[in-house]
Amino acid sequence: MQDCIFCKIVNKEIPADIVYEDDNVLVFKDIKPAAPIHLLLIPKKHISTFFDLQPEDNDIMGRVQRAAATVAGDMGLTERGFRLVSNCMSDAGQVVFHIHYHLLAGRPLQWPPG
Numbered sequence: 001m002q003d004c005i006f007c008k009i010v011n012k013e014i015p016a017d018i019v020y021e022d023d024n025v026l027v028f029k030d031i032k033p034a035a036p037i038h039l040l041l042i043p044k045k046h047i048s049t050f051f052d053l054q055p056e057d058n059d060i061m062g063r064v065q066r067a068a069a070t071v072a073g074d075m076g077l078t079e080r081g082f083r084l085v086s087n088c089m090s091d092a093g094q095v096v097f098h099i100h101y102h103l104l105a106g107r108p109l110q111w112p113p114g
């Protein structure tokens with residue numbers, strides 16, 4: 001989608017530190033990390049928010065979630081683990097309207113989040 005920063009990363013129109021890519025999923029480092037490991041996981045398909053998900057998106061969103069496990073495993077996080085979170089709309093603080101998960105790891109994480 002035009003004017004979507006994450007679509008521009010998918011299309012390699014702007015750079016990102018990509019750590020995993022396949023036909024459907026892209027994982028790259030967050031530009032403003034909130035933890036020692038802070039990745040963003042996105043479907044390559046533009047979907048704005050969880051409210052825009054369609055039944056045909058079930059497969060691709062499952063692939064995004066499995067990419068979290070693949071990447072975390074490759075980073076040696078199988079013992080310590082990670083947090084996977086997604087901000088949806090204003091109360092959650094969603095800034096980029098291309099659906100994404102944050103993968104946070106590498107330090108103890110507080111719960112509940114602020």
Ligand code: AMP
Pocket residue numbers: 005016029030031032033040086087093094095096097
């Ligand atoms: P949110 O929409 O609140 O879930 O957060 C969007 C996230 O995207 C923030 O953590 C930003 O730091 C991150 N971000 C924005 N632009 C870029 C970019 N060009 N490359 C990497 N991360 C980005």
Ligand code: ZN
Pocket residue numbers: 001004005006007008045046047097098
């Ligand atoms: Zn997009």
